[in-house]
Amino acid sequence: MSLTGLFLVTFLIVHLAGNLQLLAGDDGQAFNEYTYFMTHNPLIKTISYLLYAFILLHAIQGIVITAKNRSARGNQGYRKYSSRTNSWASRQMALLGILVLAFIFLHMGDFWYQMKIGALSTKEYAGYDEPLYDLYTKVKASFEQTWIVIAYLIGLIALGFHLWHGFWSAFQTLGLEHDKYTPVIKTVGYVLAIVLPLGFAIIPIVMYTQSMA
Numbered sequence: 001m002s003l004t005g006l007f008l009v010t011f012l013i014v015h016l017a018g019n020l021q022l023l024a025g026d027d028g029q030a031f032n033e034y035t036y037f038m039t040h041n042p043l044i045k046t047i048s049y050l051l052y053a054f055i056l057l058h059a060i061q062g063i064v065i066t067a068k069n070r071s072a073r074g075n076q077g078y079r080k081y082s083s084r085t086n087s088w089a090s091r092q093m094a095l096l097g098i099l100v101l102a103f104i105f106l107h108m109g110d111f112w113y114q115m116k117i118g119a120l121s122t123k124e125y126a127g128y129d130e131p132l133y134d135l136y137t138k139v140k141a142s143f144e145q146t147w148i149v150i151a152y153l154i155g156l157i158a159l160g161f162h163l164w165h166g167f168w169s170a171f172q173t174l175g176l177e178h179d180k181y182t183p184v185i186k187t188v189g190y191v192l193a194i195v196l197p198l199g200f201a202i203i204p205i206v207m208y209t210q211s212m213a
Helices: 002-023 029-040 042-073 093-116 135-142 146-173 182-212
Strands: none
Touching: 002 029, 002 042, 002 146, 002 182, 029 042, 029 135, 042 093, 093 135, 093 146, 135 182, 146 182
16 A cells, blocks of 8 residues: 555656646647657556556545454444644545545546547647647546536646655655654655645646636
8 A cells, every 4th residue: 555655756756747748838748748648658658557447446445444444343333532633635545546436437437548549630730740638638628517627627736635644654664764864755745735636736727717718
């Protein structure tokens, strides 16, 4: 659970760096070229299959752990807890995980799946022997719809809370806990929990605002 989670955090950082090219202001060329590279580079394609497997494994592990915890508690639940050691995010990791998973399905269904089945238009760019899928236009059209933008923001808020507890607890689960380093790990986790969702959220907000201008 911890290892797959940390791998997914690494992916989020890389994914955000690529997606920010949606805001390059070049009518999508940088983003479409980035998408072409990500779908044609053999190493990246191999890693992408690992990513799909890790997403499913992480979700399944979360469900199993939640079920075991509830079974161990029986029907009594927690009679009391300390607000200093148990944050809201830590108590709602299962719910947050479900929301994040739903967000991933929405994201992949709206963009990744459309590209895989060849449902996108294409554009020709200098230096390429074949037309490139115009994923930028599809993203732009989606982020002009209010409900999609709202759904994304809800998913990103859930992701932020999931990271708020999940990042540092992954190190704790792996036994990498130390009085000197744990505060640093927690700080890094809190920064990631804010910066990553905020970075992703800027994209639909900006594109939606531009469409309304």
